[in-house]
Amino acid sequence: MFGGLSCAVCVFSGIVSAGQGGYGAAMKTRAPDLTLADSAEPALDKADVVRFRPHHFLCAIGFEGKGYSGEFTENMTAIVLDRLRAEGGEATQMRVVGQTDDICAPCPKRRGRLCTHQQGISRLDRAHALALKFEPHEELTWGDALERIRENVMPGDLSKLCGSCRWLDYGMCEAALQRLHDGVLD
Numbered sequence: 128m129f130g131g132l133s134c135a136v137c138v139f140s141g142i143v144s145a146g147q148g149g150y151g152a153a154m155k156t157r158a159p160d161l162t163l164a165d166s167a168e169p170a171l172d173k174a175d176v177v178r179f180r181p182h183h184f185l186c187a188i189g190f191e192g193k194g195y196s197g198e199f200t201e202n203m204t205a206i207v208l209d210r211l212r213a214e215g216g217e218a219t220q221m222r223v224v225g226q227t228d229d230i231c232a233p234c235p236k237r238r239g240r241l242c243t244h245q246q247g248i249s250r251l252d253r254a255h256a257l258a259l260k261f262e263p264h265e266e267l268t269w270g271d272a273l274e275r276i277r278e279n280v281m282p283g284d285l286s287k288l289c290g291s292c293r294w295l296d297y298g299m300c301e302a303a304l305q306r307l308h309d310g311v312l313d
């Protein structure tokens with residue numbers, strides 16, 4: 128279960144094989160080492176900064192009120208629906224982090240700063256960080272993040288980018304990505 132922990136300090140530094148979509152040109156490119164840099168993350172977060180690990184930027188556009196537990200869903204609803212998608216939400220300040228984030232906080236799968244499925248989560252984060260060209264501790268607005276997704280992740284890319292994520296087959300993330308490209312994402 129914790130097979131990825133032996134290299135937890137380098138989970139973002141591996142060679143990532145991306146797909147053929149909008150991020151396909153980056154195949155076998157070294158991803159930024161966000162986790163190593165996490166040790167230097169400011170101890171005190173500004174209360175108005177939302178901390179997201181790389182793959183949660185795309186999860187946030189596909190979120191439709193379902194999650195791993197009542198508490199998890201309530202927390203993600205407060206962040207995504209009540210904040211990012213609220214009027215003026217595009218101005219929300221975000222920070223890219225290399226381990227557990229504001230979405231993970233109440234997750235029943237969280238174990239400290241790690242996850243019961245750490246290996247798969249690390250794989251997702253590496254692929255998404257590479258696709259979205261995130262730098263360690265990068266700060267950007269939610270509006271900037273949406274633009275970054277639009278520029279770098281094309282409709283159809285999620286089947287490769289998100290691998291074995293259990294939510295992929297429901298289709299809501301790919302549908303939201305298409306709406307983003309069509310300019311009709313709510």
Ligand code: SF4
Pocket residue numbers: 182183185186187189251285288289292293294295300
């Ligand atoms: S398929 Fe999974 S990892 Fe990909 S955006 Fe959706 S919830 Fe996130």
